[in-house]
Amino acid sequence: MIRARPEQQVPLDDRGLAYGDGLFETVLVRDGAALLWDEHLARLSRGSRVLGIPLPPANELERLPLQAGPGLHVLKFILTRGSGGRGYLPSSAPTPRLVWQLAPFTPQPQRWQAGVRARHCRLRLSIQPVLAGIKHLNRLENVLARREWSDPDVAEGVLCDSGGRLIEATCMNLFWQRGGRLETPRLEGCGVAGTLREALLERLALTEVDVGPEALIEAEAVWLGNSIQGLWPLAQLDDADGTPCRRWVIGDMHRALQVEAHALLDYPVSFEV
Known part of the structure; x- marks a missing residue:
């Protein structure tokens, strides 16, 4: 079963949808533990600095893989700049939007x-x-x-x-x-x-x-x-x-x-x- 945050509908004015203005990570999760988690967070942090998108609180990210349950899953989360700004010009005070899903995974x-x-x-x-x-x-x-x-x-x-x-x-x-x-x-x-x-x-x-x-x-x-x-x-x-x-x-x-x-x-x- 695919798990996702129930309220996560992305509006038309979301900058990630409109311009690709955001970042994503795809993480292997085994029994609720994220593999190479430190490396994923480090890359996300580098991306946030480059794009100027504030990161969510650490505990908000860290609780995502915990919801996977037993077995192998893939966690995908997307962080966009959110809505706002004028055309390509982003807001000087963005409100980032985090959406995610967990799906069972079988390797090959x-x-x-x-x-x-x-x-x-x-x-x-x-x-x-x-x-x-x-x-x-x-x-x-x-x-x-x-x-x-x-x-x-x-x-x-x-x-x-x-x-x-x-x-x-x-x-x-x-x-x-x-x-x-x-x-x-x-x-x-x-x-x-x-x-x-x-x-x-x-x-x-x-x-x-x-x-x-x-x-x-x-x-x-x-x-x-x-x-x-x-x-x-x-x-x-x-x-x-x-x-x-x-x-x-x-x-x-x-x-x-x-x-x-x-x-x-x-x-x-x-x-x-």
Whole structure:
């Protein structure tokens, strides 16, 4: 059953609805405990500073995952600037609006085990350093990129920015091992700094790099990951026309990073089929 705040209707003049003027977080909750909660709150705080939207009281946010009950759930909450202002000019004293929902969640262990197929997207992400890293509500580029394919066997799309640099997948971060070194794209111009990515950067020798898509072809192993799904090894990468350009055999090299990531999410660290 999906749980949501009963009175949470968003009026037409809400700035999040009208302009994407807001932030959101999507959090894995296990038995009422939010995973990577500190990382989610840190990113929300960064976003609130960038957009100038006051945060709700800490206790208002902290009680949200407690309502999930037993089992796995996904908590999604959206913080908008609220209503008011004149056109694009926001109010100097905003009254933020917080809406949320909790929904049961089942991960996809077959993707942990066998890996996934992804493809390059034609769409290029706009470079805007002010918004880089935060999870704001303007996600039209990701929506357009996701419309580029309908094949259910393709799990994700790989995105570059307008300068040709690797950035992310449509809803996951990218990681790879190349020449024995773990790498992930630097996100100073665009992209979402995922909470699982942040946690791995703090714990591992994971290097942020500015590279083009050729880095994936050169990699010994590639992963797609976020704080909801965990890490999916990449078994096949296609170009934007659907033609395979690299395949990988999923093995021990892939499992090592999965073990580190899944320990943070209380997911299985054994991947026997």
